[in-house]
Amino acid sequence: MPTIKDVASRAGVSVGTVSNVLSGSVTVTDDLRTRVEEAIAELDYRPNLIARSLKKRQTNTLGMIISDIVNPFFPEMVRGAEDAAAAAGYILTTFNTDDRVERERQVFELLRSRRVDGLLLVVALVRGDLSHVRQAVEEGLPIVCLDRRPEGLDLDSVTVDNAGGVRQCIEHLIERGHRRIAVITGGQGKYITQVRLDGYLEAMAAAGIPLDPNLIRDGNFRRESGFAIAKELLTSPNPPTAIFSCNHIMNLGVVQAVEELGLESPRDITLATFDRLKLTDVFRPHMTSVEQPSYEIGAQGTRLLIERIKNPAEGAPRVHIQLPTQLRIAESSSGRLSAAGN
Amino acid sequence: MPTIKDVASRAGVSVGTVSNVLSGSVTVTDDLRTRVEEAIAELDYRPNLIARSLKKRQTNTLGMIISDIVNPFFPEMVRGAEDAAAAAGYILTTFNTDDRVERERQVFELLRSRRVDGLLLVVALVRGDLSHVRQAVEEGLPIVCLDRRPEGLDLDSVTVDNAGGVRQCIEHLIERGHRRIAVITGGQGKYITQVRLDGYLEAMAAAGIPLDPNLIRDGNFRRESGFAIAKELLTSPNPPTAIFSCNHIMNLGVVQAVEELGLESPRDITLATFDRLKLTDVFRPHMTSVEQPSYEIGAQGTRLLIERIKNPAEGAPRVHIQLPTQLRIAESSSGRLSAAGN
């Protein structure tokens, strides 16, 4: 593979001159410029970006750490990040942690050894041992948190108005006449569980509906837990008239439970969920859902990160962008509750 | 950020010695070794992989070019690739082309400048101007094609038995009594269209069913085309009794059309599609589908690529791995056709 030296000798100039025409920052005589350009074309020369990175101390590479690309929430986010990165001349290298901190820690090591210019981070853990991210920040690695905000660590972030989204959806259910609204959360100590449950609690409180502890159930964001909990709820003596799932995966379990029990939504039970799954839009029941702007999370986070990289304003206050969700009302919550119940 | 020099001076040894304990290839006295290790720990030293890459002429980085991570077919493939890459000490940088050749060409340039060790490629175009990939191959870049095989260019590949999968599914429909089976393909000149249509033709021929050109419709792999074509088919004077879509996205359009016409599957129309969407499994109608091992495509392709990188057997014949699909029979094709029609 030809080097800048080969180009220089072929064009009969020095490497400095070649470098100058490449960068375009220094003016070069037309004569020499064309000779260099010809040599580049003839040799099919491609600058070695590794060498350039070493010299310039910047890799034009962004690391991105997510839970799992197979979770349909992430592809759009990654795509948004990649598009924004590409537009600014950066590339993205993505890593899945499955929300395992040890893996996240490994990836941190790797990315820092590879000298990425910045990091887009969906933290595995929102509290607990965050020493690796704390250390990285202290050593000057620009980080933007996506989707979740770690506690006790002030970082730039782009998140979604989770509480507001849930609140709006629960309000919609209440307005439809529901009072016995069950919520399935995603496990104690998780950021998403906490903020989405907040929305539920706010809406219920605002409507003056007393809380029934039996209707606030803690799942684990997995399908099986949605299934099991929904089955329990629906076969209990005093079942809810509506079920809200805190993510779409658990909602799949809920839908499955409803079908297995021979029930139908919205006829027998009203359903709603966080996360819109565009793919399932055409299938029945059409789900009422809280849609989040995944692409925008990735894109805006990346733009913010690149801004931080280019403009390392040390003392600048952190930025916390919070994007709105959108309530999409559909069939699964279209029934109006009569006085007698569902 | 500390360098190998800092470690050396702190441990009171030479950089060569530090390098030796790092690589572990040369035996170092226990005394020196521990001193070096201590210095590394104290300084929180991380080897600069950029510098190492420059010296060793290998980046331990794999490029991956796909159509669009938002298409649910790809996340699993990417995940398979990433897991396999990580297991071998490589990282992956992924790019979306939306099947645009110009973008593919740009990405090729970029990846070659970045000196990736190898490339996982879902080609945008299967015929036409493939000069960029041909040139890359000639210059020694190891490439493994995933999902599609470009024509007139012999490259290692990992694909799926598309024709076999479709054939099996059509045979299933025939066995259920269908003879008027429509197929919606994805546009002329595309690899996937061609190989999947082949499966349809084989199955029909084997069953001795004459082809009805009205039932072989060319879409474009997008939802709208599935919708429009299904609507046409279903409202035609002599409609099919079954519709097979060549990918899941068009099938979404088909499902939508069925619903809009007030029909129901399988009661009024039998449906089947390539690609299983696990997410939609719980929704109605449960779709009969041809499932492909996406994760395995990525994982096996990556292992093959790494094998090629480590073992650049120049003259070795290309390997073409073809993975089997799996037919998943579900509700949408569960009706048995009576003599009178659906």
Added chain:
DNA sequence: TTGTATGCGTTATCAG
């Protein structure tokens, strides 16, 4: 076994 020196391909500094 350990240290020294050279080069990987660029960029940047500084004379000319």
Added chain:
DNA sequence: CTGATAACGCATACAA
């Protein structure tokens, strides 16, 4: 405006 040269951080051949 152009050319020579010194880093960038590491690995490796070679010498000690």
